[in-house]
Amino acid sequence: MNPLQQNIKFGSGFPTLLRKELLRFWKVSLQTVAAPVMTALLYLLVFAQVLEGRVQVYGTLSYVSFLMPGLMMMSMMQNAFANPSSSLIQSRITGNLVFVLLPPLSYLEIFGAYVLAAIVRGICVGVGIWVVALLFMPLWPVQPFWIVLFAVMACGVFACLGLIAGLWSEKFDQLAVFQNFLIMPATFLSGVFYSIHSLPSFWQAVSHWNPVFYMIDGFRYGFFGISDVSVWHSFSVVFCFFILASLLALKLLASGYKLRT
Amino acid sequence: MNMSAVKIENISKIYAPSPSLGQRFLSASPARKGFQALNDISINIEPGEFFGLLGPNGAGKTSLISILAGLSRPSNGKASICGYDVVADYKNARRSLGVVPQELVYDPFFTVRETLRNQSGYYGLRNNDDWIDEILMNLGLSDKADANMRALSGGMKRRVLVAQALVHRPPVIILDEPTAGVDVDLRRSLWDFISRLNKEGHTILLTTHYLEEAQTLCGRIAFLRKGKMIALDTTQALMAKFGSEDLEETFVQIMHTGSEQAA
Numbered sequence: 001m002n003p004l005q006q007n008i009k010f011g012s013g014f015p016t017l018l019r020k021e022l023l024r025f026w027k028v029s030l031q032t033v034a035a036p037v038m039t040a041l042l043y044l045l046v047f048a049q050v051l052e053g054r055v056q057v058y059g060t061l062s063y064v065s066f067l068m069p070g071l072m073m074m075s076m077m078q079n080a081f082a083n084p085s086s087s088l089i090q091s092r093i094t095g096n097l098v099f100v101l102l103p104p105l106s107y108l109e110i111f112g113a114y115v116l117a118a119i120v121r122g123i124c125v126g127v128g129i130w131v132v133a134l135l136f137m138p139l140w141p142v143q144p145f146w147i148v149l150f151a152v153m154a155c156g157v158f159a160c161l162g163l164i165a166g167l168w169s170e171k172f173d174q175l176a177v178f179q180n181f182l183i184m185p186a187t188f189l190s191g192v193f194y195s196i197h198s199l200p201s202f203w204q205a206v207s208h209w210n211p212v213f214y215m216i217d218g219f220r221y222g223f224f225g226i227s228d229v230s231v232w233h234s235f236s237v238v239f240c241f242f243i244l245a246s247l248l249a250l251k252l253l254a255s256g257y258k259l260r261t
Numbered sequence: 262m263n264m265s266a267v268k269i270e271n272i273s274k275i276y277a278p279s280p281s282l283g284q285r286f287l288s289a290s291p292a293r294k295g296f297q298a299l300n301d302i303s304i305n306i307e308p309g310e311f312f313g314l315l316g317p318n319g320a321g322k323t324s325l326i327s328i329l330a331g332l333s334r335p336s337n338g339k340a341s342i343c344g345y346d347v348v349a350d351y352k353n354a355r356r357s358l359g360v361v362p363q364e365l366v367y368d369p370f371f372t373v374r375e376t377l378r379n380q381s382g383y384y385g386l387r388n389n390d391d392w393i394d395e396i397l398m399n400l401g402l403s404d405k406a407d408a409n410m411r412a413l414s415g416g417m418k419r420r421v422l423v424a425q426a427l428v429h430r431p432p433v434i435i436l437d438e439p440t441a442g443v444d445v446d447l448r449r450s451l452w453d454f455i456s457r458l459n460k461e462g463h464t465i466l467l468t469t470h471y472l473e474e475a476q477t478l479c480g481r482i483a484f485l486r487k488g489k490m491i492a493l494d495t496t497q498a499l500m501a502k503f504g505s506e507d508l509e510e511t512f513v514q515i516m517h518t519g520s521e522q523a524a
Contacts, residue, residue, distance in 0.1 A: 002343055002357060002432040003462070004430055004431075004432045004461070004462055004463065005356070005357075005429070005430055005431075005432065008386065008429065008430060009385075009386075010356050010384055010385045010386065010429070011385030011386070011387070012385050013382060013383040013384060013385050015382065015387075016378075016379055016381075016382025016383055016385075016387075017382075017383060019382070020379050020382075023370070023371075024370055027370055091368075094366060094367075094368070094369070095362075095364050095366035096366045096367060096368045098332065098362055098364075098366060099366075099368070099379075099380060099383070099425065100383065101331070101332055102330055102331070102332070102355065102358075102360055103355060103380070103383035103384050103429075104351060104352035104353075104354075104355040104356055104384065105383060106352075256334070260331065260332055260333060260334060261276065261327070261332070261333045261334070
């Protein structure tokens with residue numbers, strides 16, 4: 001150890017990077033947490049007005065109750081995606097990414113901090129929507145364990161995708177391509193607004209190829225104990241996707257993709 | 262143990278056309294040839310030196326610094342900071358190194374103090390406030406500690422960049438054109454502070470286009486041109502060799518004679 005650094009004990013930079021990523025969205029929480037809650041509330045009000053009493057799902061469930069978990073999950077996923085992707089692209093464009101690249105942070109520490117902060121933001125949004133929904137309806141989970149598990153895994157998948165998109169994109173419009181042509185269709189067409197049993201059989205089959213369908217279906221199972229497919233089936237699919245997305249993000253970080261020339 | 266502060270051995274850097282996502286994933290390298298930014302550079306900087314790296318724009322100064330900082334990987338050769346290889350032992354190498362980047366970059370989400378606490382935390386140093394206060398004071402930033410980064414003038418932002426490079430008391434400090442666009446007062450106070458750090462034992466590696474600064478401050482100087490090292494000697498010896506009165510004249514002569522001298 002160099003004499004100039006004699007009394008210094010270097011630790012891990014992970015806690016600070018995590019804290020910084022959390023602060024980054026928390027400091028603008030009106031935009032990053034309150035806004036998505038508001039959007040979900042608008043969906044809820046409109047759909048409740050139009051469809052309540054006309055549509056029932058699974059025979060017994062009111063449409064609005066059915067809709068709620070889907071809306072929560074959709075917002076959680078979109079926000080988990082937005083956190084690392086916007087952080088990375090902003091840091092890249094303003095140039096301050098260098099402050100994360102100069103210290104001895106390993107790619108695992110960088111991965112952990114960005115993904116964990118994204119999961120926290122997703123969960124904050126989810127809890128926000130849930131609390132607001134409780135003002136309108138009793139929405140008490142029957143199997144909280146599955147709710148937490150699916151929430152964390154789905155946010156984790158989208159956090160990894162956000163990380164990948166943030167690394168890949170060099171401009172905001174490239175990020176928008178990712179968001180509008182991949183994330184939005186995948187979430188909208190995944191059974192947020194309907195049970196896939198109400199679809200023609202061809203589109204039912206297509207939905208089974210959409211991983212987001214399993215995230216929402218498993219999450220909904222936690223609230224009602226009813227789902228389109230078995231919860232274990234959903235768990236396996238989502239878990240595999242989580243591993244796959246993590247490995248891809250880790251591989252890109254480790255190779256220094258668009259970070260280190 | 263007598264170890265170089267900075268050791269650069271036969272470093273070459275060819276910027277390949279950026280590999281695609283697919284190539285990265287398969288760890289394949291792109292087939293086409295790229296731009297050679299550095300060509301077989303070797304420099305040995307001893308602990309406590311004040312070393313200047315000079316050359317025109319595009320000579321490869323920032324490329325070389327990027328390799329030392331781990332922002333870029335050498336195509337060939339090896340580099341180490343305080344004996345730690347910048348690739349194989351990057352953690353210790355980066356702990357030993359503070360870099361003041363050329364671009365005036367900052368994170369608009371944070372205040373000056375938060376910025377420094379974050380930077381300190383990235384090195385795993387928490388409860389570092391005493392040292393942070395000392396740096397703030399030495400750089401004349403104490404009264405700006407709680408100002409948001411956005412609200413600072415260019416010169417103040419530059420000081421914060423210097424402060425950020427010092428949070429972990431690095432034995433080696435690299436300054437990449439730290440005085441570009443900076444007023445006289447700040448330049449003087451900056452050099453006073455850097456000289457003091459140098460006297461306390463920190464090794465300084467400096468790039469600048471202000472040759473009178475380099476002449477006053479740097480004990481030894483390396484000249485780069487188009488990625489090649491064309492001269493390396495003490496400042497006095499270089500000026501004597503070209504019979505010039507100041508470094509600017511030496512610079513012009515070296516750059517225009519095009520002679521390639523052994524380092």
